Amino acid sequence: MTVTLFIPCFMDALFPRAGISMVEILERLGHRVVCPEEIACCGQPPFNSGYWDEARTIAAPVLEKLKDAEVVVIGSGSCGAMIKKFYPELFKDKPHAKLAKQVAARTWEFSDFLVSKLGVTDLGAKFRHKVTFHDGCHGLRELGIKTAPRALLGKVNGLKFVEMKEESCCGFGGTFSAKFPMISTAMGEVKCAAAAETGADYIVSNDSSCLMHIQGLLSRQGSKLKTIHLAEVLNQQ
Amino acid sequence: MSFVSQFKTLASEKTRDLRHRQVIRTALRSYEVVRDKRKAAFQSWESARQAAAETKWEAINHLDTHLEALVAKLEARGTKVHWASNGVQAREIIAQILRDKKARSIIKSKAMTSEEIHLNRALEKEGFTVVESDLGEFIVQLRHEPPYHIVFPSMHLTRGEIKDLFQKELGDAPSDSPEELTMVARRVMRQKYITADVGFTGANFAIAETGMISITENEGNARLTAALPKTMITLLGIEKVLPRFADLALFLPMLATAGAGQPMTCYNTMYSGPRQPGECDGPEEWHVVLLDNRRTELLADAEQRDALHCIRCGACLNVCPIFRNVGGHTYGTTYSGPIGAVITPHLRGLQEWKHLSNASSLCGACTEACPVKIDLHHHLLQNRRNASAAEPAFFERLAYQIFGIVVNEPIFWSLAKKIGWLTQPLQKAVKGSALDPAKAWTKTRDLPPQPRESFKDWWRNRK
Numbered sequence: 117m118t119v120t121l122f123i124p125c126f127m128d129a130l131f132p133r134a135g136i137s138m139v140e141i142l143e144r145l146g147h148r149v150v151c152p153e154e155i156a157c158c159g160q161p162p163f164n165s166g167y168w169d170e171a172r173t174i175a176a177p178v179l180e181k182l183k184d185a186e187v188v189v190i191g192s193g194s195c196g197a198m199i200k201k202f203y204p205e206l207f208k209d210k211p212h213a214k215l216a217k218q219v220a221a222r223t224w225e226f227s228d229f230l231v232s233k234l235g236v237t238d239l240g241a242k243f244r245h246k247v248t249f250h251d252g253c254h255g256l257r258e259l260g261i262k263t264a265p266r267a268l269l270g271k272v273n274g275l276k277f278v279e280m281k282e283e284s285c286c287g288f289g290g291t292f293s294a295k296f297p298m299i300s301t302a303m304g305e306v307k308c309a310a311a312a313e314t315g316a317d318y319i320v321s322n323d324s325s326c327l328m329h330i331q332g333l334l335s336r337q338g339s340k341l342k343t344i345h346l347a348e349v350l351n352q353q
Numbered sequence: 354m355s356f357v358s359q360f361k362t363l364a365s366e367k368t369r370d371l372r373h374r375q376v377i378r379t380a381l382r383s384y385e386v387v388r389d390k391r392k393a394a395f396q397s398w399e400s401a402r403q404a405a406a407e408t409k410w411e412a413i414n415h416l417d418t419h420l421e422a423l424v425a426k427l428e429a430r431g432t433k434v435h436w437a438s439n440g441v442q443a444r445e446i447i448a449q450i451l452r453d454k455k456a457r458s459i460i461k462s463k464a465m466t467s468e469e470i471h472l473n474r475a476l477e478k479e480g481f482t483v484v485e486s487d488l489g490e491f492i493v494q495l496r497h498e499p500p501y502h503i504v505f506p507s508m509h510l511t512r513g514e515i516k517d518l519f520q521k522e523l524g525d526a527p528s529d530s531p532e533e534l535t536m537v538a539r540r541v542m543r544q545k546y547i548t549a550d551v552g553f554t555g556a557n558f559a560i561a562e563t564g565m566i567s568i569t570e571n572e573g574n575a576r577l578t579a580a581l582p583k584t585m586i587t588l589l590g591i592e593k594v595l596p597r598f599a600d601l602a603l604f605l606p607m608l609a610t611a612g613a614g615q616p617m618t619c620y621n622t623m624y625s626g627p628r629q630p631g632e633c634d635g636p637e638e639w640h641v642v643l644l645d646n647r648r649t650e651l652l653a654d655a656e657q658r659d660a661l662h663c664i665r666c667g668a669c670l671n672v673c674p675i676f677r678n679v680g681g682h683t684y685g686t687t688y689s690g691p692i693g694a695v696i697t698p699h700l701r702g703l704q705e706w707k708h709l710s711n712a713s714s715l716c717g718a719c720t721e722a723c724p725v726k727i728d729l730h731h732h733l734l735q736n737r738r739n740a741s742a743a744e745p746a747f748f749e750r751l752a753y754q755i756f757g758i759v760v761n762e763p764i765f766w767s768l769a770k771k772i773g774w775l776t777q778p779l780q781k782a783v784k785g786s787a788l789d790p791a792k793a794w795t796k797t798r799d800l801p802p803q804p805r806e807s808f809k810d811w812w813r814n815r816k
Contacts, residue, residue, distance in 0.1 A: 123808050125760060129770045130801045132808035139812075151812055157760040162753040164715065166737030167745070170753040177761055257717035282382070285674050289714025294793040296361070296712050301797040302368040302678040303714065306378070332798030 118148045120185035122223075124195045124324070125157040131324045137351035138191050138226055141239060152181045158198040163206060164290050171206060179203070179215050187233070188223040191347055193255020193323045196225035201258045225255055227322050227346055231264040237271045243352045244274035247344075248316040250307070250330065252323030253285050265322050265346055272349060280310040288329035304333045312341055322346045356685060357708040363683040364712070373509065374678055380508055381671050387614030388668075394616065395606075405607055406726035408600050409662035412561075412592075416652060416661075419561040419594045420643070426564020427641055430626030435642045440470035443644050447472065447553075447586055448479055450640050454584050456481065456550035460542075462568070462575035463487040464555025465503050465665060466588050466644055469687045469700075483553075484545045486574040488538055495522045501681035503688060504612050504667035509680060542574070552582040552636065556589035557664070558604060562597045565625045566641065569608060569618040576622055585627070585636035590644050592661040604664065611724035612666035651699045657732050660696050662725040669719035669729055675712060684709060691719035695732040703740050710736035767809070774803050 119142050123135045142149050159174035178199075182188050190196040200220045207216040230236050249269065255261045269277050287293065287303025307330060311319045319341060321327050327343040334341050354362070367373060392398045412419055424434045437443035451459065459481055467473070473483045473494070485494040489506035493499065495518055500506030507515070512529040519526035525537045554575055558567040566587055568575045579585050595604060601623075609615040628635035651661055670676045670690030681689045686697045686709070694709035710733040719729040741750070759765045783789040785796050794800065806814075 125766075128808045129773060130803055132804060132806060132811055135808035136811055153809055153812065154763045156763070156766045157756075159757075161756065164734065164737070165711075165749065165753070166734075166739075166741030167750055167753045168738050168742070170750065170757055173754075173757045174760055253714065253716035253718075257721060285714050285716035285718070287674070287714055289716070292711070292714050294791075296364065297793045297796060298361075298365045298368045299675055299678055299712060300714070302374065303674045304798070306674065306678070328801050329798065331801060332794070335799040336797060 118150060118186050120182060120188045121149055121151040122155060122188050122190040122195065123151060124190065124192050126328065127191060127324050128156065130328065131345060134191055134324055134345035134347050137347035141347060141351050145234065145236065155181055158195045160195060160198045161290055163198065163202060168206060175203060175206060176212055179212050179219055182219050183215060185222060188219065189226055189229045190223065191226045191322065191345065192325065193225050193252040193259055193261060194325055196223060197254035197258035199223045225259055225261055225322060227264040227268055228259065228261050231267050237267045239350045241350045241352050242273040243349050245317040246276040246278060246315065247318040247320045248278050248280050248311055248314045250286060250319050250321040250326055251283065252321055252326045255322055268346065268350060269320065278314045278316055280314055282310045284310065286326045286329050288326050293329060304329055308333050308337065308339065312339065317342065319343045320346050320349055356705055359685055360683060360708055364679045367680045367683050368678050373680060376509065376511065377680060378677050381677060384614055384671050388610060391610040391614050391616055401603060401607060402724055402726050405603055405724055406662065408595065409725050412594050412596055413658060413661045416591065416594065419596055420591060422561040423559050423564055423594055430564065430629065432626050432639045432641055435640060437642055437644050439646050443470050443588065443642055444472060444475045446642055448476065450586060451481055451551060454550060458482040458549050459551045459553050460545050460549035460578050460582065461485050461553040462555065462570065462578040463490050464588055465687060466555055466590050468499060469646065486542055486578055488535060488572060491538055492518065502667060502670060503665055546577050546581045549582045551584045551586060552578040553586045554578055556587055556593055557608065558601065559589060559594045560598050561594055563625065565623040567601060567621065567623050569605065569621050571619045573620055576620060579624060579636065580634060583636055584638045586640045586642065588642045588644060591648055607724050608664050608666050611668040647700045651696065656735055659727050660732060662727050663692050664725060666724060668722040668724060672718045672722045674716065674718065691729045695729055695736065698736050703736065704744055707736060707740040770807050774805055777803055
């Protein structure tokens with residue numbers, strides 16, 4: 117299968133290891149990976165702020181470039197939800213309406229793609245640490261992805277998995293984190309405390325944007341707890 | 354101070370108040386535990402939600418016929434029905450009834466709709482004495498503050514604070530035991546029931562089929578409020594209507610479960626009219642005031658009409674991480690939390706209240722919790738869209754236009770990444786200061802280090 121990778125803007129600039137891990141995993145599974153270099157962003161920041169015209173300016177060329185993709189795979193539940201769930205909404209009654217629905221149907225979040233589409237859970241990974249998992253809200257509630265990442269982590273050699281007692285948003289929320297930093301930070305503190313309570317070494321997530329927020333707080337707090345993208349864990353051989 | 358700066362100031366204060374955050378979080382975490390236990394008692398909670406959503410859809414999408422049926426039944430048994438387009442009209446209707454009855458004191462059971470129209474303040478201004486009979490409402494009334502939460506009005510207070518309040522205001526607080534404090538309140542209140550000229554209630558549901566008002570409560574105070582005074586007034590929003598009596602079989606346990614994690618609220622009473630000939634008790638006169646107050650404008654908005662499904666259970670507030678951290682009073686509205694953030698811009702002005710729709714990470718916990726399946730967090734997105742379309746913020750829109758040009762053009766995007774990488778030492782130097790463009794972030798959080806090689810660089814080199 118030819119897999120078209122969508123690398124979100126922040127993953128491209130700040131977390132390239134997550135993207136590289138996805139490429140290596142998919143290639144090891146025998147798939148051809150392509151990555152349209154001219155795609156940088158899904159348009160979620162203006163969309164979430166209510167600037168839908170500006171969001172369409174970014175999203176329409178993305179749709180054009182993904183037109184012929186067999187499957188589109190994204191290492192972020194948030195950007196995945198943008199394409200799968202919100203593109204059809206954004207382009208409702210617009211010229212790209214049909215294309216938006218077609219591309220949405222062919223788009224997968226990375227862990228869901230591995231488990232539900234490819235039927236793979238054991239990637240032969242080794243990661244000798246205690247980890248907990250953070251569900252990004254978009255992946256969890258917009259796309260309904262909860263079991264796939266846990267199934268994948270369950271097959272990682274040496275990995276000890278522990279759930280957090282409380283399921284809650286990390287407080288990132290895109291521009292929300294800058295518009296209402298006090299609320300965003302308070303929410304993040306609740307998340308970090310829940311993760312620390314597990315005694316894990318790592319917080320794993322399928323969303324780099326949540327991890328960026330959590331890591332930003334942990335690092336300021338001087339915590340030893342680290343964050344890592346799911347793809348990077350699965351790529352540890 | 355504008356509503357948005359007031360919100361931000363209070364949000365900053367409340368998020369810094371770790372004790373307050375802990376009190377609210379602990380209370381709502383234990384709510385979650387009992388709620389989940391009660392949910393499990395349903396054969397299928399999800400099917401119950403679906404059925405409730407469909408019933409409310411039917412009620413709201415045929416609101417005109419249901420309201421007419423309700424009013425015809427109420428009037429047939431001698432109830433006087435009043436229609437109020439807004440708060441001013443509703444307050445005047447209620448004040449006129451009180452004047453006609455030469456009333457002086459009013460005993461009230463819990464009614465958020467009366468908070469919405471600021472009824473107590475208006476009545477007190479005219480010289481009427483108003484006493485809240487719901488214990489939580491009684492406590493916040495003594496503190497001269499609005500309810501903190503639509504279902505738990507005084508959840509932000511500890512028993513010690515309530516003891517001190519009773520000591521100061523009532524001169525009686527033997528200990529901080531909830532039982533003893535309740536007895537103090539009861540002694541005060543029982544006298545008020547007897548001397549009150551008029552009883553005032555809200556409503557949880559209005560049954561079109563039978564012409565009944567259904568009131569749900571845990572303390573028996575609404576029953577006393579409705580039964581003892583000679584005149585009874587009930588105020589309700591027009592969205593409270595349910596088509597059939599049998600619908601209560603679903604809605605009463607649903608409201609109790611979603612709202613408080615109870616199997617059923619302790620007292621559920623259906624009122625169908627004033628005292629009928631031959632009956633020995635009940636009010637001699639019953640006035641029902643139906644309030645619009647811009648609900649019909651929300652009804653006209655097909656996209657967000659389902660916000661009128663709300664049964665005011667408070668489930669969305671209870672699970673909301675924003676509510677849990679900023680608390681109820683920060684919103685500055687009668688209806689706080691996610692439902693308040695959705696409907697306040699409709700009820701009180703989009704531009705003045707859009708900040709409530711912006712103050713959300715869009716996590717969707719509210720939508721998942723809502724027993725009548727209101728698409729709450731997506732309505733926040735729609736409010737944002739409507740607000741930006743009507744009055745775009747010049748610099749914000751410009752920023753997104755520039756952002757669009759940068760991400761759409763690979764050369765610009767590469768350049769932006771290069772600049773980001775090159776200016777990293779500079780970012781460290783200004784971190785958190787007034788010169789830092791990312792101050793809102795860096796004040797409490799570190800920025801991730803940016804590697805020299807981006808993913809796209811790696812991809813290009815590899816090929």
